Amino acid sequence: MARSIAWLGALARFLFxxxxxxxxxxxxxxxxxxxxxxxxxxxxxxxxxxxxIVLSSILSFLVISQAVRxxxxxxxxxxxxxxxxxxxxxxxxxxxxxxxxxxxSGTAIAAELATNKVMxxxxxxEGMGIDPLHYHVLPRFGATILSVxxxxxxxxxxxxxxxxxAAGANGMTGARYFEIVLASLTFHDVWLTVAKALVFxxxxxxxxxxxGLAVHGSPTEIPVAASRAAVGSILxxxxxxxxxxxxxx
Amino acid sequence: xxxxxxxxxITLPGHQSPMNLVVPEHRAxxxxxxxxxxxxxxxxxxxxxxxxxxxxxxxxGEDIARLPRRSALAFRRRVGYLPAGDGLLHNLSLQxxxxxxxxxxxxxxxxxxxxxxxIMLTLLRIADVxxxxxxxxxEEQRRRAxxxxxxxxxxxxxxxxxxxxxxxxRAAAELLELARGGETGAGSRRTVFMTGQSVPQLLEPRxxxxxxxxxxxxxxxx
Numbered sequence: 462m463a464r465s466i467a468w469l470g471a472l473a474r475f476l477f478x479x480x481x482x483x484x485x486x487x488x489x490x491x492x493x494x495x496x497x498x499x500x501x502x503x504x505x506x507x508x509x510x511x512x513x514i515v516l517s518s519i520l521s522f523l524v525i526s527q528a529v530r531x532x533x534x535x536x537x538x539x540x541x542x543x544x545x546x547x548x549x550x551x552x553x554x555x556x557x558x559x560x561x562x563x564x565x566s567g568t569a570i571a572a573e574l575a576t577n578k579v580m581x582x583x584x585x586x587e588g589m590g591i592d593p594l595h596y597h598v599l600p601r602f603g604a605t606i607l608s609v610x611x612x613x614x615x616x617x618x619x620x621x622x623x624x625x626x627a628a629g630a631n632g633m634t635g636a637r638y639f640e641i642v643l644a645s646l647t648f649h650d651v652w653l654t655v656a657k658a659l660v661f662x663x664x665x666x667x668x669x670x671x672x673g674l675a676v677h678g679s680p681t682e683i684p685v686a687a688s689r690a691a692v693g694s695i696l697x698x699x700x701x702x703x704x705x706x707x708x709x710x
Numbered sequence: 711x712x713x714x715x716x717x718x719x720i721t722l723p724g725h726q727s728p729m730n731l732v733v734p735e736h737r738a739x740x741x742x743x744x745x746x747x748x749x750x751x752x753x754x755x756x757x758x759x760x761x762x763x764x765x766x767x768x769x770x771g772e773d774i775a776r777l778p779r780r781s782a783l784a785f786r787r788r789v790g791y792l793p794a795g796d797g798l799l800h801n802l803s804l805q806x807x808x809x810x811x812x813x814x815x816x817x818x819x820x821x822x823x824x825x826x827x828x829i830m831l832t833l834l835r836i837a838d839v840x841x842x843x844x845x846x847x848x849e850e851q852r853r854r855a856x857x858x859x860x861x862x863x864x865x866x867x868x869x870x871x872x873x874x875x876x877x878x879x880r881a882a883a884e885l886l887e888l889a890r891g892g893e894t895g896a897g898s899r900r901t902v903f904m905t906g907q908s909v910p911q912l913l914e915p916r917x918x919x920x921x922x923x924x925x926x927x928x929x930x931x932x
Contacts, residue, residue: 489813489814489818490815492813492820493810493814577799577800580800581794582797582798582800584754584759584797585793585797585799586799587757587759587783587786588757588791588797589786589791589810589811589859589860590783590784590785590786590815591814591815592779596814
């Protein structure tokens, strides 16, 4: 218990230091940070598009196919819209996207930063007068927020269109499908999805960076850091997802 | 005039007796010692990357360890630093490694930075491999790139940790000359502080002040 509290304290301090460092990032340093951010967005968002699209299409197709059949039997097809918006767009979309990014990019970030630390690159940056928080952490922090937000939008749009195919395959017209889904979508759902994207993006940016930079210099610490980053991020994403349901849904 | 680098009462890891050392301006100073002597810790102490148990290191009269973090980082940019190994970032090409401190710490335009980097790479004779990643370059090319990066701001003081390890004598002599600067007019050469376990014999006449570290104590070599 005491260890967990100490871990949380260290993580909070790391997040605070990162935000504090953002205030005095040199003007010239912003160019450097932007380059790192764009590279990270390329890896985290663009290269993850295929898996997000496949995952979202299959999930939505399966759920909507079953739902159209079962709800149609009960004469409650209008509930399909709420099912799509609440279950897929608002809950599963952000959750699954964040889990994919945590598993794919979170571990990569932790392993990369841990390797940098072990290879003496972090020490060299400090020696050159470059803050590792500016060079390594802030750009990844920004990139994961942007990437998770972008990927959630892609996930949700793909799910809606995949749902259209599933509904069509089960005898529902496209006009009727969109009428039901759009009628169920509220502003509350949209901002809740965006809020989740921000929180999950912060989690996937900060926890892996924290574990990656926490290694001391032994190569054997690298897989440990990657593993801790994945476990910590996934746990935090589930906890926050639960908190969102409890407090805001 | 303040010395570029001064160690006052520094205790090295594993030793108890404090040591003092002054690195005079425009001189090349070398401290040799076996791995267990703690000689590798001196560059880190000088730049306040690590803290000694006792004593302090002054760079141009300033104790970097006592500066606020932002000022300490800015101050370090006045010093050229070649860490042991090379400290190059492996996801950047050699030329991007050399450009990194300029991009981060100067207001030069990208065109000016490219020009300066090209000069440095030509001077260090690695222009033809500039686009290679460190993993695709030889040890000597990596060391040359790391030195180019350390000299990017044309610093008055250069700190080199184990700079000649694994290099041929000829390459080591060339790198030392480049680190010191090409001009030989009165007082125009850079101050160079080096640490290591051994030095090629060819270099000895080129290093004005040499010390050997034994049992935590410095002995000046003739």
